[in-house]
Structure formats: C-alpha cells, structure tokens
Amino acid sequence: MKKVNKNENKTDNKKYLKLFWKLFAGGISSIVLFFLLINWGVFGSMPTFDELENPLSSVATEIISADGKTIGKFYLENRVPVKYSDLPQHLVDALIATEDERFRSHSGIDGRGTLRAISGLGTSGGASTITQQLAKNLFHGSSGSKNIVLRGIQKFKEWIIAVKLERQYTKDEILAYYLNTVDFVSNAYGIRSASNIYFNKEPKDLTVEESAVLVGMLQAPSKFNPRFNPERSQARRNIVLHQMERNGYLTEAEKLKYQAMPIVIDYTPDTHTEGVGTYFREYLRDYMRKWVKENPKKDGSTYDIYRDGLRIYTTIDSRMQNYAEEAVQEHLSNLQKEFFKQQKGNNNAPFIQLSKVESEKIINRAMRNSERWKQMANEGKTEEDIIKSFDVKTKMEVFTWKGAKDTLMTPRDSIIYYKHFLQTGMMSMDPINGDIKAWVGGIDYKYFQYDHVGQGARQVGSTFKPFVYATAIEQLGMSPCDSIYDSQFTMPKGRYGIAKDWTPKNSGGKYYGLVNLKYALAQSLNTVTAKLMDRVGPKAVIDLTRELGVKGDIPASPAIALGAVEITVSDMVAAYSTFANHGVYVKPRFVNKITDKNGVVLFESHPETKDVMSKDIAYAIIKLLEGVTEGGSGGRLRYTGSGGAGYHVMTGYPYGFTNPIAGKTGTTQNNSDGWFIGMVPNLATGVWVGNEDRSAHFKSTAYGQGATMALPIWAIYMRKCYNDKTLHVSKEAFERPANMSVNVDCWKRTATVIDSLGGASPRMSKKDSLAAPKQSVVDEFDF
Secondary structure (H helix, E strand, O other), rough: OOOOHHHHHHHHHHHHHHHHHHHHHHHHHHEEEEHHHOOOOOOOOOHHHHHHOOOOOEEOOOOOOOOOOOOEEEEEOOOOOOOOHHHHHHHHHHHHHOOOOOOOOOOOOOOHHHHHHOOOOOOOOOOOHHHHHHHHHHHOOOOOOOOHHHHHHHHHHHHHHHHHHHHHOOHHHHHHHHHHHEOOOOOOOOOHHHHHHHOOOOOOOOOOOHHHHHHHOOOOOOOOOOOOOOHHHEEEEEEHHHHHHHHHOOOOHHHHHHHHOOOOOOOOOOOOOOOOOOOHHHHHHHHHHHHHHHHHOOOOOOOOOOEOOOOOOEEOOOHHHHHHHHHHHHHHHHHHHHHHHHOOOOOOOEEEOHHHHHHHHHHHHHHHHHHHHHHHHOOOOOHHHHHHHOOOOEEEEOOOOOEEEEEEEEEHHHHHHHOOEEEEEEEEOOOOOEEEEEEOOOOOOOOOOOOOOOEEEEEHHHHHHHHHHHHHHHHHHEEEEEEEEEEOOOEEHHHHHHOOOOOOOOHHHOOOEEEEEEHHHHOHHHHHHHHHHHHHOOHHHHHHHOOOOOOOOOOOOHHHHOOEEEEEHHHHHHHHHHHHHHOOOEOOOOOOEOOOOOEEEEEEEOOOOEEEOOOOOOOHHHHHHHHHHHHHOOOOHHHHOOOOOOOOOOOOOOOOOOOOOOOEEEEEEEHEEEEEEEEEEEEEEEEEEEEOOOOOOOHHHHOOOHHOOHHHHHHHHHHHHHOOOOOOOOOOOOOOOOOOOOOOOOOOOOOEOOOOOOOOEEOOHHHHHHHHHHHHHOOOOOO
C-alpha cells in the first residue's frame, strides 16, 4: 500500500483553495464588471441624473376651470401626476399589500423575494418590487423578448435603476411616481386619470373597494378592466382585499363587507371630442399653439402643450358650462323633433324655396369638403370613383339626440341627414371683467366640429338695432322716451349710395303710428330703426360697432340697420356687455393664467378695457332693452305657463322671471337665424340657433324666430344658474348713474316727438303720446 505524502496533500489543498478564491474573486469581479458595464450603458442607455430628477417626460397639459375643476387636457398620454399627499391611505395600503409587502423595508431589491423566485425558477412570482416596476415604466418598459440573456440584462438594469431611485427619492415619492406611470387603459395614464375615468372622482375621494379595483388592474389592466370584464375585475378586487386583510390593513369583517359589494363604476371618458366644453377646449388649443410660439422657454425651446404638463387656468365656470350644455340639449332636442316633423313631405328636405339644382350644389360641396373625399383623393382614387362611393350603403354611427346610433346609410344620405340638424352658438360672460363663463360652439363636437361662437359669423337680425339706437341717442340727443311716427318709409335711391329705393316693412305689415323709442325697440319695428339710420347714417353706426369690438366686415349700407350683417356670437355678447358695464368695453378673456408643471407662472392676463360711451347713454340702452323683456319679443321670459324640459315650443314657456332683464331677440330673413342676447348686471349671454345652411330653416316665423329658437336656451340656462346659489348671479336692477342726463323715466316728464324727416314737434305728455297710437292695435305696456 502506497504511503500518502502529507506535504503533497497540503500542497494540493492550497492549490484548490487558491483556485476557488480565484474563481470566486473572478466571479465577483465579473458580476461587478457586468453591473458596471450595464451602468455605463454598454448594453443600452441608462437614465442620467437629470432624467432621474425629472422622470416623467410626457405630462398632459391640464385645463382648469375658474371653480377649480379639470375640464379637459391636451396630451399624447393622458397623464396628470399627483403627489403622495393626494393619495388616500387605503389606496397606498392596497398597493403595498398586493404588489410589494416588504416595500417599506427593502432598498429597491427584495432579497427574500428574489431568492424565492430563483429557487422556484419563477413559479413563485417574479419578485419585482414596486421600485423595480417604476424603473421599468419610466425608462425602458418591457422588452417582450423571449431571449433569456436579454431578459436577464433587463432585470439587472431594473435592479440598478431601482437602487438609484431609492437613493434619489423617499418611499412615499416612489409610491406616487409609480401610480403616476401606470397605464390603466381606456386612455387613462396614471392614477388620477384612472380615478376620474372609471369613477368620475379625484384619487383622494376613492373608497376602499374602488381603490382595490384600480390596484387589481395593475397585474393586467385589460384583463381586469371593470368596464369590459366586471366579473374578473371583482374577483381580482377581492384578492386585493384579502391581501389587505392578510397584511393587517383591514379586519376580517371589513374585508368581507367590501368583498360583498358590487363594483359600481361611473365611466367618464376623457377624450378630445367628449366631456365638458369640447368646443371651448378646441378654441383654447388653437390659442395655445400660437401662445407657445410667442412665449418660448428660457433656453429658447418651445413648450409642448402635449408633453410639458402646463396648467391653464381658464375663466370658464364648470357649473355654468354644464348648465349651458344642458340648456342646449333640453331645448334643441325638443325643437329638432318639430323641425323633422315639418320636413315630412318635403321632397327637397331640409331645404326650403330652393331648386333641386341649387340643393345639389350644396350637397356636392359638402361631399368635396368631407374627410371621405380627402382620404380617397389621397389614395389616388379618381373623382368618378369617389362620387360613386357616396351612393354605396355602408355601416356608420350617426348622431341623434337620444345617443349615437349604428345604421346602414349611404355617405350622401348621411350628409343630407346632418343638414337637417339645428346648430347653436352660445357664450356667457361677466360684463364687468370680460371673463367668459360658458362657451357652447355646437350641439356635439364629435359629429359637428364647426364652432359657432368664435369661428362662425351669422346674420344677426334685429339684435343689431340697439347699435343704431345707441348712435341716435348719442348723436341726436334722443332718449328712450322720445316719440317717433311708425309709418311706411322709403329711403330714396342714391342716399348713402343705395342703388334703388329702399322700403323696409314691419313684421306682419303693421304700423303703430306715434310710439316712443322704448316701445319701438320692444316691438322691433323696422321702419323706426330705418328712420333712425337715415338720420345718423351707416358710417356713424359702423364706427360705434367697431368701438364695441365687432371685427367682422360691415357694409356701409343702410340695410345693416335691420341686421343684414354677419357677426360672431362672441363679438355680439362683448358689444352688448358694454351697455351693462356703464359704457366701458371689456375684451372677452378666457385664460386667467398659465403655469408650468411646477407651478411657476408663465402668463397672467388682465382685463383690456376701452371707454366707448357715457354711463348715461349706456344706461339708456339698458332701459330700452329692458322694454323688450317687459312686453316685447322677449316677454315670454315673464310667462309662467306649463312646460318643462319637454314643453311644446309654442305653448310652454314656464320661466316666470321677475327680475330686471335687458335683452333683444333677432330673426333673419326666411327664419334662417334666431338670436337672443340677454343680460343681468353681472352676466351677459348670447344665443344663436340655425341650420348649417341658411336655406334649411323653419317655414314659419312662429317657429323660426329668435324668441322660439334661441330665447328658451337662455331662459333654461339662467334658471339653472339662479337655482345654483353658489354662483351669485344677480337679480338686482342695473346700476343707475347719478344725475342722469338722458330721460329714461318716461312717466316723469315730457318727451320730444321726432317725425320721419327729423323735425321736432311740440312736446307731448305721456298721456297724449300713448293716446295717439289708438288708430292702430297696440299692446299695452308700462313704459
């Protein structure tokens, strides 16, 4: 038997031990080198210090109402971050209990969880901490690769970034950052968007079971979506509640109580074409595109309204905006039924007094302006093929007042169908500071994207008449109490450049003889307005309207006295507001301030004002306009007849307003446009209603006048505003200037009589002036 040499054994042991330590050191060095190479970006870029400092690169711009509500966003990803302090504790508890039980104790990597995952070859869970998931969400997402080496590199990256994040941020900040990065699908990026979209509330207002639903979605947002998969969502929610009880955040009794509750969502989609104030938001988007070009960052680069998380504080009041949209829906959904009813039997519907050839031109123009035409033209289709496609039935979703409807219709028929719909433009503003409170540019932005407030100008009809009266009062020294003969009147050819004699007629062909100006405007007498225009001339009236902020083209023709001029709703409301603001014009404004995502103020607006007329003249016009609602075409505001949301458009006007209201209706030729502009001391609101094409309209003035089409929207809106006591909309009288120089108290002293040629007649008492018109049928008014 060979004798073992002890010295040789010792030598061999030393050799193996040395080899072991070399391998161990080499392994450790390789791992360290591997981590260093990853950190240096050899296997793909790693986030810089600045990126760790500012990890959210795509943050939505938030549109905030004057009452502090978010009414919309501009975004590529619908994400608005929240701070940890904005999160309810039960939401944080649910997250930690479900996703990372040892979150508070580890430093980014959960050693126990990692060893468990390795020993179980991944069958016992992936061991990703909340910090690692944040690292993945912020900086490189999921690779989706099946290559085990690439997946391993990604996991190592997550570890390195997670450790850096733990050093950079507190645990609370990491929780908030994580919840801000998660995609909850349905266009909901981050916990705030998810909370608003699925439950229509801010995160701080979430209940325990609602928080559990959202945390449950983190594992697979589509699979556990409460809207599309309510049963799976409820099962997953109950697992979250079980984890909360297991970790001591809930008692067993609380867990069982919440698990027994059904999931109740309030799905509120947040898209560019849905939600509150869609037309206003689009107008604001256009404004912001220009603003960012004119207001660069300090480094000279341009703000990105979709990524930089700006906060736009608007003047819009979310309550009033909602009331305005509700008023439009309540009235026009009802009026539309009548329009459809009257179009039955019209072979050329919805067009009136239009030949087939003329209506074909309208349809063909609409076809060429459609997205379908543009898309097919871009695809290289011939004009003949494009035209043929408009007569092929196809599946489509169309607008109805009862909700979207799936139907089978030719694109050509869909154009004709949409031409039937009554459209609207409505704007409400504070006449004192110019703050726009509500903006409704149409009936549904998803289907009708033309804005009838700021974009579209329409003929204003008799709502132009107060500008003529104001010019006459200012230049001729007249007053609302002065009288004028309402009789047939012809302006001869050549005067003010007219090509032929002009003989305007009153509605219904009635003439009332001797009337004062207040009565004449209340009854919207065309001949009286034409006589006033004859005395002051078109240029003087145009000059005043320019001072009142009207920007559209106004022809220097006497016919503008009766409203043959196109003006936007926003310009008309601002012009009228000048009368309520003691003769001071205030430019409408819709942005109070703009800040960056850190709250630094980038822009702040201030009212832009201009003196236009004296307080006395402005108040005189207010008294004239009050006459319209006391017994003229706006008198329906005082009615108390039966009605409601479904009232008949002709018989039900259950408004019963008793407070002073200054306003004016307007109706254009063939009933194509209906207007009402009404004011109380701290709110001026204008409404226009009509079809997209002026040749589509009601047959009769009974339905097509401003008092029927537009006034009810104003009334419904104001009634809602008055019912909301938090708004403080005035019911008081307009402030009367001290020592009035213009006679507005027609029962206190005599008035001057102005004949059609402008000569003065002897003064008459109120008794005499009211007695004179007995030759005609005249309604009784308290002048």
